[in-house]
Amino acid sequence: MTRYIFITGGVVSSLGKGLASAALGALLQARGYRVRLRKLDPYLNVDPGTMSPYQHGEVFVTEDGAETDLDLGHYERFTGVNAARGDNITTGQIYKTIIEKERRGDYLGATVQVIPHVTDEIKSFVLSDPGEGVDFVLVEIGGTVGDIEGLPFFEAIRQLGQELPRGMACYIHLTLLPYVKTAGEMKTKPTQHSVKELRSIGIQPDILLCRCEQPIPPAERRKIGQFCNVREGAVIQAMDSPNIYAVPLDYHEQGLDREVLDVFGLLGTAPEPDLSGWRRVSDRLAHPDGEVTIAIVGKYTGLTDAYKSLVEALIHGGLASNVRVRLDWIEGEMFERDEALIGERLAGVHGVLVPGAFGERGATGMIRAIQFARVHQIPYFGICFGMQMAMIEAARNLAGLTEASSTEFGPSAQPVVGLMTEWSRGNERETRGEGDDLGGTMRLGAYDAVLAPGSRVAAIYGAEHISERHRHRYEVNLRYREAIEATGLAFSGLSPDGVLPEICERADHPWFIGVQFHPELKSRPFDPHPLFTSFIGAAKDRSRLV
Structure with missing residues (x-):
């Protein structure tokens, strides 16, 4: 029978x-259990699709x-289990339903x-079929205890603690x-108050995972256990790790x-975890053979969480080449204000990447x-918007289409x-209009592509x-294919139907590839995406020359 682990947060946000x-999902997986992870988000948006990256990442x-x-993304990278639509729900989705x-x-x-209708919808989501043979469902509740918008979620998981068979739920x-x-x-009072708040709504945590800068002294650990009604051994120290892929190793140590399995009465029968893969990844990150610098010229570089999967995919590419990847974050607008800065910032880098974006701000700088x-x-390496800008750069500077642009920026002569x-999804045709709602109306999810025989990407x-x-939402116009391909x-x-361009590349360049999709979303530490592996490999080759 599936067991449920509920992970809540207190004191401040962004604790991890x-x-x-x-990391806990990876540890349970390393012991041979099958896991699924889900996220409950208390905000009123139906999903984060229309939210600013500066608001949400x-x-x-x-x-x-x-x-x-x-x-x-963390869940997928750490467990290799593909998430699905049924693994993330928001207050907006619940109230809409x-x-x-x-x-x-x-x-x-x-x-x-709210009770019982809202809480019943939340419980229905949590208990929805996790898939055959899943041993543990880990459910993370967004926000912190005490947030008014999170109360229905805390009430729902409190009810589940009573409704599930005894010994089938754990609260962290x-x-x-x-x-x-x-x-x-070291001050324990914020933790005491956070647990008091949690207990006031009927939830007694089984385990406390305590983020701290210093090791927890035995006296403080004992004090936390006594005041929070938690076993002393269940007060787990969580200091910063050297890299995120060392977190499973540190949490296991x-x-x-072990405490989670003990809550479920499984400690005596659970196999020891195989953490050799995590040790290899962590060791390689700690002891690289070299370093490459990648310039990321984008729009939201002031908040690196806006590119979280991209950052991790570049790290994975570095793992494949055994090099440390150093990122140089550059706002596209910088090159619009001062074109002379382009040479200063880019001459010494080993690779340039323009990631996904929306809107005209910074586009000219990216093209430069x-x-x-x-x-x-x-x-x-151009990803999504980065491929579109590569097409416009070739059209303007090499094909003589001086007014080439994107209709995303306004009416365009070219x-x-x-x-x-409209586009195909399997056997169905999907259509969108210019005045349609923004939320959920893009070309979203997995689509097939056919690669040219003999091409670099093949x-x-x-x-x-x-x-x-x-x-x-925007796509390269095949009407200009002949003119652009004439530039190389x-x-x-x-x-598959030959209507939508998915990839472009240059044969006259050491490594120049643009893709309309987001390959970073499928990269894993144990299985780096081939495009990122190849890109960082090319950057490593350049590092030997400059």
Whole structure:
């Protein structure tokens, strides 16, 4: 029977609940158990798809086309289990479902209330089929205890603790133990108050995962256990790790997985974990053979969480080449304000990457960066928006289409990039209009592509048919294919029906590839994405020359 682990947070946000959940899932997996991870988000948005990256960070897209919280990216990278639409729910989705039911009359005239109707929807989501043979479902609740918008979620998991068979639920509370340097003391009071808040709504944590800068002294550990009604051994120290892939190793050393298994009465029968893969990854990150510098010229570089999967995919590419990847974050607008800075910032880098983005801000600077990488033979990787800008750069500077642009920026005499209005998904045709809602209306999720025989990308993938995840509303216009290919930028990947450009590449360049999809979403530490492996390999080759 499936067991449930609920992970909550207290004191402050951004303590790392998502990473802790993913690391615990990896530890249980290493012991031979099958796991699934889910996220409950208390905000009123239906999903994060329309939210600013500065508000929410990256939008992680699943195979089935759901726009979800970035923590689902952690879940996938740490466990290798593909997330799905049913693994992330928001208050917005719950209320939308309830209102639709009420309008249809499904409640048979009943007064619709938070309890039981909202909490029942949350419980229904948590208990929905996790898949055959899943031993543990780990459920992370977003926000912190005490947030007013999170109360229905805490109430729902409290009820589940009573409704599930005895011994089938475990509560983990992630909290903060601040160290006051002037006093030379670690303070336990914030943790005590956080647990008090949690207990006041009926949830007694089984395990406390305590984020701290210093090791927890025995006296403080004992004090926390006494005041929070938790076994002393279940007060788990969670200090910063040298890298995120060392977190499972550190949590195992502190006994997190053993305490969880003990809650379920499984400690005596559980096999020892095989953590050899995590040790190899962590050791390689700690002892690389060299270093490469990649310039990321984007729009949201002030918040690296906006590119979380991208950062990790670059690290994975570095693992494959055994090099440390240093990232140089550059706002595209910088190259618009001062074109002279392009040479200063890019001449010494080993690769240039333009990631996904929306809107015109910074686009001209990105196009200038692409031109510099093309002319100076610097490995270039364009992802989604980065591919579109590479097409516009070739059209403007090499094909003589001086007014080439994207209709995303406004009316264009030469729309090299335009709004997608229809496309195929399997045997079905999907359509979108310019005035449609923004939420959930892009080309989302996994789509197939056919690669040109003999192309560089076909060699990189070792295949001519691939599937990758997409998230875009605009697409390169095939009407300009002949003019652009005459400049040496080949369309080396297309949708199966030959209508939508998926990949472009240059044969006259050490490494110049643009893709319309987001390969970073499928990269894993134990299975780096081939495009990132090849890109970092090319950057490593360049590092030997400059």
